[in-house]
Amino acid sequence: MSCWDNVMLGISLVGQLSSDKGYVGKMVVGKLSVIGKKREIDWKSTLEFISNRINFTSRQCNIQDTKDRSYRIKNLLKDLPVYETLYKRETNMIKDDKCRRCKKNEIESWEHIWVCEDNEKSLEDIAQETIYIFEETLIKKERKIDVEILKKFNNDFVRIILEPSKVLLGKNRLWEVLRGVYNNNLNDLTRIKEEKSLIKELWNFLYNEFKNRIWFQRCKEIARLEKIDSIDKRDLKRKRQNEESTEEGGYKKDKNTKTNKNIEKIKKIKLKEKINLATRTKLIGAISEGFNIRNNWDTIQIGR
Ligand SMILES: [Zn+2]
Known part of the structure; x- marks a missing residue:
């Protein structure tokens, strides 16, 4: 098994078992001993961060903790x-991706979120x-040595x-930070524990800045x-209803035609549902076998 396979196995375990915090912890730590000899990425810190063990010294289990961990796992994967994901899953009747x-007619993919022209600042500026x-936050807290x-x-x-x-490939290391992957070159900057720890804190702070200033703003917008x-849709519906109720005479006939149309519509929806069910089962199969996740990384590696 290659280093990448081990890493992906570790990460897919985080994903699959994310609903049970205790279990995740055990499985992740268990896998760490075999993960990666190549020191470009510090996978131990990465998986500790993803499973939310950097910010919490004691084992807390609150809503924020769960939310953070969920974001980190989804973001990593x-x-x-x-919209691209929601459209594929046909969530909430989304019309396109x-x-x-x-409004540049670009697919709203995970990558697009971070470089969308609507963002307040570029990744580099942030x-x-x-x-x-x-x-400033260190100064406020009077952490003079850390400053x-x-x-x-x-x-x-x-x-x-x-x-x-x-x-x-084709991206700078900011994209590693975005996904929550800790680069080992940051560890090589110093051997002093306090200094290592502050660099990690800065990295963590940057990760959150990206989340707060780009992802959260995107969700609000x-x-x-x-x-x-x-x-708009509600107003349009109300307008139509008003128009229909004012149309005397031909109203009943209209209603009949509509009923027939509705029957056709329901038939079509039912057929679509059957097809969806088959596709979805196939998709779920692929994900749980880990193919999708691994392909994801492979496509990035060849520089997409
Ligand atoms: Zn955009």
Whole structure:
């Protein structure tokens, strides 16, 4: 079994068992001993982070913890509820998979979310700004020693994360941060435990900045746009109803024609449902066998 197979096995375990926190912990740690000899990626820190064990010293189990972990796992597997995914799953009668924010007729894929023109700032700008925001939070908390450590390493940190990724070809390492994958070059910056830990904290802070400033903003904007749409639809329906009720005479005939049309419609929906059921069963099979997840990484590696 190759290093990547081990890694993907570890990650798919996180995904499959995410509903049971205790079990995830055990399985992940169990797999870590065999994961990756190649030191480009620190898979131990990555999986600890994904299973939410960096921020929590004691084993807490609250709603926020569960939400965070769910986001991290879905995000790592590029399985966030973007239009491309929802459209494929035929969720909520979504009409197409295009990005509704920039309206550039581009598919709203996981990748598109992070580079959409509607985003407030580019990934690089957010990364640069994050150093200053993080410094401010340290100053506020009077963590003077940590401020000094940050000053010592901030340039190297930015240099490393802006370098081309060796795992996600064609992208820089910011995309590793986006997915929650910890690059081992960050560990090589120092041997001092406190310094290592602060670099990790900065990395974690950046991960959250991306989530808060891009993903959360995207969700807010989509909710706003969808609300406008549903109001428009409701108004349209009301308008139609008003028009129909004012049409005297031919109204009954209309109703009959409509009933016939409805029967046809129901027949079509039922047939579609049967087809969907078959496709979905096939899809679920593929995912649980791990093929989809592995393909995902392979496609990235050849530089898509
Ligand atoms: Zn867009």
